[in-house]
Amino acid sequence: MMARRLIPNLGQWSSRIFGVECDKKSAVYFALRVDRQADPRGKELKQLFGDGKAFSFHIHCEDRIQRSKIYELLQDKVSSIPSTDCTIMDMSSFLPNAKQSASKGFLLTYSSDSPLTEKVIEDLQQVEAVSVCSYFQERDGMWWQKHLSQKGGGSEICPRYCITLTEKPEVCPTVLNIINNDVFYSFEEAYKVLVECRDIIPESQAVLNLVDQRLDLTERGKFPVIVIEGLDATGKTTLTESLTQTVNGVLLKSPPESLAPLRKRFDCEPPLIRRAFYALGNYITAGQIARESSKAPVIVDRYWHSTAAYAIATAVRGGLGKLPAGGSEVYRWPEDLLRPSLVLLLTLDPAERQSRLRGRGLAHTREEAELEANNLFRQKVEEAYRRIEDPACVIVDASPSPDKVLQQVLLLIKNKCHL
Numbered sequence: 001m002m003a004r005r006l007i008p009n010l011g012q013w014s015s016r017i018f019g020v021e022c023d024k025k026s027a028v029y030f031a032l033r034v035d036r037q038a039d040p041r042g043k044e045l046k047q048l049f050g051d052g053k054a055f056s057f058h059i060h061c062e063d064r065i066q067r068s069k070i071y072e073l074l075q076d077k078v079s080s081i082p083s084t085d086c087t088i089m090d091m092s093s094f095l096p097n098a099k100q101s102a103s104k105g106f107l108l109t110y111s112s113d114s115p116l117t118e119k120v121i122e123d124l125q126q127v128e129a130v131s132v133c134s135y136f137q138e139r140d141g142m143w144w145q146k147h148l149s150q151k152g153g154g155s156e157i158c159p160r161y162c163i164t165l166t167e168k169p170e171v172c173p174t175v176l177n178i179i180n181n182d183v184f185y186s187f188e189e190a191y192k193v194l195v196e197c198r199d200i201i202p203e204s205q206a207v208l209n210l211v212d213q214r215l216d217l218t219e220r221g222k223f224p225v226i227v228i229e230g231l232d233a234t235g236k237t238t239l240t241e242s243l244t245q246t247v248n249g250v251l252l253k254s255p256p257e258s259l260a261p262l263r264k265r266f267d268c269e270p271p272l273i274r275r276a277f278y279a280l281g282n283y284i285t286a287g288q289i290a291r292e293s294s295k296a297p298v299i300v301d302r303y304w305h306s307t308a309a310y311a312i313a314t315a316v317r318g319g320l321g322k323l324p325a326g327g328s329e330v331y332r333w334p335e336d337l338l339r340p341s342l343v344l345l346l347t348l349d350p351a352e353r354q355s356r357l358r359g360r361g362l363a364h365t366r367e368e369a370e371l372e373a374n375n376l377f378r379q380k381v382e383e384a385y386r387r388i389e390d391p392a393c394v395i396v397d398a399s400p401s402p403d404k405v406l407q408q409v410l411l412l413i414k415n416k417c418h419l
């Protein structure tokens with residue numbers, strides 16, 4: 001069995017790893033973003049763990065549906081502590097280079113007395129599937145980790161382990177976390193998630209029934225298939241409607257109408273379940289695209305680019321720099337999903353988009369509301385859109401008038417699809 005690692009959410013992979021070999025079967029590792037030769041006794045670990053107390057929490061649970069639910073509980077618990085009382089960082093536990101092994105967690109540090117923080121740490125030690133570890137520095141400068149167990153109600157201290165510098169894994173853990181947790185690269189992987197959560201979410205069966213009836217086609221017909229992507233209020237609805245009329249085409253969207261009544265239900269689930277729902281929506285739409293594109297041009301309002309870009313931007317905390325680098329396997333198109341002829345990304349100046357949002361005055365999804373509050377998130381979604389490959393999207397300036405945008409898009413379609 002390979003070693004289990006616990007590290008902060010890193011994004012682009014340029015860090016050093018510190019770790020502890022607990023025993024032959026398991027180990028916990030930490031990574032730090034440092035440029036020079038790292039010294040386990042040096043400042044780097046001090047930076048990570050701080051001057052006060054440091055604890056990590058991660059989930060050890062085989063069932064990934066349970067794991068995603070427990071992660072939400074863990075997240076709620078740690079975020080209930082005021083930010084003035086402690087510092088919280090993302091950490092992931094994973095088996096080096098093993099794709100399904102990643103599990104998200106947190107590192108919590110605090111220096112002055114905080115009864116609230118201590119209460120949360122104590123409570124989390126009682127949660128069976130949560131592993132709690134604490135970290136401390138000895139007089140010789142070395143850092144140690146100890147596991148706190150829940151046995152007997154109190155905190156029994158397991159043997160302690162020294163933290164040392166270790167090799168970096170081949171695959172960036174953020175990427176490991178995203179694959180098949182946030183973004184699915186085959187029908188089967190997304191389907192399995194909904195099968196696994198039938199017991200806790202009965203509506204999953206309705207989705208599976210609809211998906212079972214889908215047309216399993218990956219080849220498009222002889223007419224072009226144009227996907228229109230972009231953030232909310234960039235003008236997708238306006239453009240897709242006028243474009244469909246102009247080219248005498250068929251308008252489709254993802255998720256398809258058949259999933260609309262179920263969408264709200266899945267929007268409040270953890271990413272694993274929610275993203276699997278949207279992934280399956282793309283496969284239903286793909287069947288419709290295949291059928292319709294044998295008869296007329298097809299215009300699609302959102303498709304796989306949206307599913308992947310929002311999922312990646314949510315999964316990666318922090319700034320743009322934390323996104324997996326361009327060319328990473330997280331941006332690859334699923335082999336078994338019908339490819340469109342052209343994907344156009346409508347882009348808009350943030351101020352203009354705000355003004356269109358206000359003008360429209362419609363309710364937004366939770367995520368769209370987050371986009372308003374979080375400029376960084378908006379940038380990450382757009383950047384993820386731009387990094388998706390094969391097909392990559394063509395950027396369209398959506399700021400001119402609706403008619404000018406339409407003319408610009410018609411020209412692009414004429415050049416790229418010979419329509």
Ligand SMILES: Nc1ncnc2c1ncn2[C@@H]1O[C@H](COP(=O)(O)OP(=O)(O)O)[C@@H](O)[C@H]1O
Pocket residue numbers: 230231232233234235236237238239356357359360398399400401402403405
């Ligand atoms: N090119 C444009 N110029 C100015 N306003 C636009 C343009 N395209 C759309 N709008 C307006 O912006 C708002 C959002 O457009 P909409 O097509 O609903 O975007 P989306 O489908 O991407 O959310 C609507 O009120 C729409 O009338």
Ligand SMILES: Nc1ccn([C@H]2C[C@H](O)[C@@H](COP(=O)(O)OP(=O)(O)O)O2)c(=O)n1
Pocket residue numbers: 231232233236254255278281282302303304306307308310364365367368
């Ligand atoms: N094909 C799709 C379409 C939407 N999504 C997700 C991504 C975001 O969380 C929301 C955005 O959808 P929303 O309905 O707000 O977008 P529009 O109103 O169509 O602009 O849905 C997806 O994952 N895959």
